[in-house]
Amino acid sequence: MTQPCTASSLRPAGASGTDTPAAGPVAAGGAIGAARQAARLSVAPMIDWTDRHCRAFHRLLSRRALLYSEMITAPAIIHGDRARLLDHDADGPAALQLGGSDPAQLAQAARIAAGWNYAEINLNVGCPSDRVQSGCFGAVLMKSPALVAACVRAMQDASPVEVTVKCRIGVDEQQPAEILPAFLAAVEQAGVRRVIIHARKAWLNGLSPRENREIPPLDYPLVHAMKAAFPALHLSINGGIGSLQEARAQLAVMDGVMIGRAAYHDPWAILGQADALWGETPPLAAPLDAALAMRGRIAAHLAAGGRMHQITRHMLGLFHGRPGARAWRRILSERGAGGTLQDYDAALTAAGG
Template sequence: MISHKLSVAPMLDWTDRHCRYFYRQMSKRTVMYTEMVTTGAILFGKGDYLGFNDEEHPVVLQLGGSDSQAMAECAKRAADLGYDEININVGCPSDRVQNGRFGACLMAEPALVGECVNEMKAVVDIPITVKSRIGIDDQDSYEFLHRFIDTVKQAGCEHFIVHARKAWLSGLSPKQNRDIPPLDYNRVYQVKQDFADLEVSINGGITTLEQANEHLQHIDGVMIGREIYQNPYMLALADNTLWGDSNKIISREEVLACMVAYTNRHIEQGGKANHVTRHMLGLCNGLPGAKQFRRYLSENAHLPGTRGEVLNQAYQLVAEKL
């Protein structure tokens, strides 16, 4: 059974397999989510949309779609590959997602979401979870959210991750939808009170592990996205702070040693250094020389012939100031 006390949010263009491997070096317990992958990409695309490193476990595939048969087929493929869970995206507000009839607009169709959950559970043994908002447009009453959760629960979903903002499906960009609609944490707490048998995680505006611990007094799990991407080293403290582990906290130097080796393996397989290093720009944030670290990687990691040692070269600009 996975503990969802802390998870890293699915972030498009960010939480790819290299990013997740990097995060895993700092926290063994935090749950990793893929970027949202659509059923169309998995079933008809030419890329390796489901690849991941064995070290990433526990790792969750976030799936975008609304055709229950396609969702079930993708779930089966993911389970066969070894994913620990599959999460249905019912929270993304972008136009592109709405046109594909998935994301936040599905909150208005709880029976359809329930059908997807039901069909997916019929073909896999791993948990099927749902990530939603607290409402959409003018459908933002607690009764609306309660009805959505209740309907999808009846189909067999036992874990809901709720972004504590509603989504405006028109008039706001996805970026604005992450900041402008006000946060309402109490509404998510109310879901947990009303559905005590469900696992409920909260997402939105959480920036510290201390805040996460406060939320955990009311609900089961906390999901953090952008703050971890911008300040990834906070993950090094997560296992001790949230789970009470007494493990030695990994140093930035030890993280870098792991990632130099990983980057070089990626290069030997035909990749480029900056595929990995682009996710590591925030590793030294808060330290003297952090700006120089970011700049050095940004200016050098993409150059032909660059190897993982570029990370050590960048870190020297920090180390000489410590």
């Protein structure tokens, strides 16, 4: 049975060292306003999927959507290869998601990340994987709202951009109708003004991470009720939303919509048309335009010693439901690991290019 996380001190600590000095919280408006506008539609943080190559591809499809990094643990940023973990293409709104439960570590990671031009830093309070539980962060933190509040206060003191939270509606035997409003009240009191709510409970014992994305029932009405109960919070809804039509329906109630796997597996249907949600014309007219636009990035990546599949694995669904889609996927899947630009051109030809 999982237990609530604890910390030796719930201090809003400022970590010492030679990292970039904290700039303090940013006033409402400016970068915060831009991030909130972008959060009308966001692409969920997905481990092993939403890396910098994926986000560069997604940014081609939408100028406006808010793109999240994979979850990166605070210790990884503090002790690891910061450039590899944090580098991204900064020509559109991007958010960094951190995992952790130690306020001092999270503050230090937020301070370090200040040099990478993210529009937002998000705390993961929703991932149900065993690895995350063993580290006492992710969804298990739903059991420790006071610790979450301490973490976000520390991050706010260290971050020049807005700190947000992504959570579940509850975990295990918790009653979502009771725990979720209490959790939101705690983070709001700690200074959080924007929260993304995955509209499913997480079962930390008995369900795999994949099952936790599919088996617990969605409770959209509860999340909608939270918007009514917390009108000052900017609330986005996540979970099971598979089309822009569904996103539009949710936006009639919620401030924002976060889409995960649907945006990844069918990126043109979601992101290729997404900018219409802001009343703008999408930047590209057809999936082939995106595939052609990525060619230069792939060529540069190969010239630098990278492997083609590091980019093209994120593009397999680009022609979903269209003639040539199967051949596109097959060529990129079979040749991607050691692929050349000629292999990519063969996939383009198969897709109609």
